[in-house]
Amino acid sequence: MSGAGWTEELLQQWKQSAEQGIEAWQAMLGRTPQPNLSQYWMPFFNQGALLLSQMVREGGSPEVLQLWKRFLDEGIEAWSKALEGAMASEGFAAAFGKYLDQYLGAAGPVHKEMKKAGEAYLKALGLPSRNQIAEMTSQISWVESRIEELEAKIEGVMGSLASLQATLEKARREGTLAS
Amino acid sequence: MAQQDVLKQWQEEMIRQAKRTAKAKELFLATCDPEVGQTPRDLIYRKGKARLYRYRPTAEAVYPVPVFMVPNLGISRPYIFDLLPGNSFIEYMVKQGFDFYLLDWGIFGDEDDGLTVDECVLRILPVMVKKVLESSQAKEVSLLGYCMGAPLSACYIALHPEAPVRNFINMAGPIDFEKAGFFTTWMDKRYFDAEKLVDAFGGMPADLIRAGFKLLKPTADLSSYTNLWWNMWNDRYVEGFKALNKWANEYMPIPGCFFKQWVEEFYQGNTMVKGELTLEGRRVDLSNIRCSVLVVGAQADYIAPAACVKAMVDVVSSRDTEYVELPGGHISLIAGRQAATVAWPKVRGWLGPRSQ
Known part of the structure; x- marks a missing residue:
């Protein structure tokens, strides 16, 4: 061989x-x-x-x-x-888009119904639903953002105070501070 | 070939085959996951799902300008940048003396479907940059955007020309979306309705992302399993494969509002590069970017083809720009053996002198 x-x-x-x-x-x-x-x-x-x-x-x-x-x-x-x-090719993209469209048309309502059924089940058990948890998480995020904004504002105020203090100190040293 | 040589080669091949069989058994019966992301790090800050990590410096001398890496949002986990000891971009950069920070956008759920590109660019990134500067006590930072993280970082710099960004590296980040290859064609507005998808699922589900990426390169799995079989006798190869395979099959969802905006504004409208993108009423003008810019494209990138990445150098106003096209694909540009010898030294070599 x-x-x-x-x-x-x-x-x-x-x-x-x-x-x-x-x-x-x-x-x-x-x-x-x-x-x-x-x-x-x-x-x-x-x-x-x-x-x-x-x-x-x-x-x-x-x-x-x-x-x-x-x-x-x-x-x-x-x-x-x-x-x-x-x-x-455009042909593939068109076929893929059509397939996805059909899939979404079929799977979308099923997904929504399943979500609704899940919500109802959790409600019947007296447990918080996904939506409620999502809502709570969003609220926490909002509170977090507000805290960040306040932090930034406090930092700004502290910065202004520090520069004011420095100006006062300088004026005091130079004797130009009005009594 | 002498008979003795043939015999010797057969013996070697038989030993390899025995090792392959043993390894295959071990690989398919293994229940524990490979340990990824082992470079020591500290959580510096958290905002919503986003986390900012600082990697503990190991080099004797550390560059004074820290590096802040912004990866893709959703799709995959960022531990690909710190896969395994000896095979980690982050470990490499830390060893080279960079004060390295990584943004982990987090794993999104239904509660995040309201997250927008605006919020990422105008709320999350500015806070994270500020925290990097506070933590490192530096006056300036280098931004390293990978994949989707690059256009997001570019929007951030363009909308904050006063931000202390000294250097910007775009690694495989799409900029001109008309040149984004398969995804541009598939997500054409004639065929792809992002609103319908978001309406159906709330966000872009991980399973659909997986399907899209698998479709992008249908032979990828076949090729990687063929190579695995061929290299099964090699412990190091198998270890790397297990880690990479774990990552490659761990897809993450994308929040609904973000996904819709991403598809409609970036892919379908290509508004960012045209200067037509507005975030919270502010126009994103990429010509506001004046810092030093390095753009790294990959020759075999199907996700962000080199041409769409390269467009960055033409739209910024920076005087110091460089574009390099390196061998590899979207992932192998930054992870793997080739990346360790080509892309990582390139990034280090460019960034080092600009981080003094």
């Missing part, structure tokens, strides 16, 4: 696998995007595992392992580039 033969065979297989995967992904982008990506990644791993076991059996060079890793990285990179091109 020559090294060149292995390399060539591996390269061809990976290229074929990558091309098939990319085609499948691009075809899928035209449909509702609910992909099960694992079915497209699997060929990479299966081929790698197959080649590895074959190599062990036939006593090939471990350098092929490095080669396999390199092909794997290159395969992923090729996928990444292909997906990048597809996802940067």
